[in-house]
Amino acid sequence: MTTFKYVVCNIIIYNICDTMKNNYLENESDDICEVFDVHDDAVARVKEQMLSEEEYSDLSEFFKIFGNPTRLKIISLLSAEDLCVCDISEALGLNQTTVSNQLRVLRANNIVKYQKEGKMARYSLTDEHIEMIFKVGLEHILE
Amino acid sequence: MTTFKYVVCNIIIYNICDTMKNNYLENESDDICEVFDVHDDAVARVKEQMLSEEEYSDLSEFFKIFGNPTRLKIISLLSAEDLCVCDISEALGLNQTTVSNQLRVLRANNIVKYQKEGKMARYSLTDEHIEMIFKVGLEHILE
DNA sequence: TTGTCATATCATGATATTATGATATGTTTT
DNA sequence: AAAACATATCATAATATCATGATATGACAA
Numbered sequence A, B: 001m002t003t004f005k006y007v008v009c010n011i012i013i014y015n016i017c018d019t020m021k022n023n024y025l026e027n028e029s030d031d032i033c034e035v036f037d038v039h040d041d042a043v044a045r046v047k048e049q050m051l052s053e054e055e056y057s058d059l060s061e062f063f064k065i066f067g068n069p070t071r072l073k074i075i076s077l078l079s080a081e082d083l084c085v086c087d088i089s090e091a092l093g094l095n096q097t098t099v100s101n102q103l104r105v106l107r108a109n110n111i112v113k114y115q116k117e118g119k120m121a122r123y124s125l126t127d128e129h130i131e132m133i134f135k136v137g138l139e140h141i142l143e
Numbered sequence C: 001t002t003g004t005c006a007t008a009t010c011a012t013g014a015t016a017t018t019a020t021g022a023t024a025t026g027t028t029t030t
Numbered sequence D: 001a002a003a004a005c006a007t008a009t010c011a012t013a014a015t016a017t018c019a020t021g022a023t024a025t026g027a028c029a030a
Helices: A002-023 A040-048 A053-064 A069-080 A085-092 A096-108 A128-142 B002-023 B040-048 B053-064 B069-080 B085-092 B096-108 B128-142
Strands: A112-117 A120-125 B112-117 B120-125
Touching: A040 B069, A040 B085, A053 B069, A053 B128, A069 A085, A069 A096, A069 A112, A069 A120, A069 A128, A069 B040, A069 B053, A085 A096, A085 A120, A085 B040, A096 A112, A128 B053, A128 B128, B069 B085, B069 B096, B069 B112, B069 B120, B069 B128, B085 B096, B085 B120, B096 B112
Parallel strands: none
Antiparallel strands: A112 A120, B112 B120
């Protein structure tokens, strides 16, 4: 299982590094912005590689989820092990409604999944991207 | 330069994979939540590896930045090449105030840095974490 | 030193998000 | 079927965020 995680992680990384490599453009333009004459070449180049409006919107919706301490706590709990709603409320000292609502948000954004086991719901993270983003963010703020 | 990016990227990855490996805990508990008797063992285990309140708060502030399409667009432009404020407004079709305000937010959160060149300000991303998080998020939503 | 330009800051109304109380749903136990 | 329990949904008041107009700052050119 640990090995599996490793492999998945490395596949993701490979893709990222590759994209980073391909995207790298050497460029130096020294002209100055003027009212009807911005750095046209740079602007054109840079616009070309932009995503669609919808992709930016989806992506921001996705990241918005990480922008709340409660959800981040839930994510970090679930990165250690799968838990049910009442365990999460207990661990965080938050009432069940709050946790359940945030889990709904996390579910709607494909960040956690759950498995019903009788009256219980066992929640877990959907994939490695989630833990990954969490860790990279943590590395950044700890610098 | 490309090689440098590759190396930095791989160092980051190594750390992440390592943490992921160490954090992985094999655990199966099949008891059921009851009013005064949650999965105490799981709750205890999971609480132990939590971050501090401040870390969650900082981390969520950091991620909040990615949760807005305009800022995401700016980040994606700057991941291609360094740009000045007016180029960014031009490329995004947004007024200068909006871009400048968002750049202030990005600066305050250590996501972009800038270099004054006369009356111009040339903005760039602070480090590889930023591009990395962007890419992993994109991979996730494109799945 | 006056004008122009690039950028920054401030204030604000519109909109979105938060945690939570009240309540509903659905499952197990008796 | 009634009670107990785990979870989900709804409504809401408090708070935060967004884009932008108005305005300030600071650099360069005439």
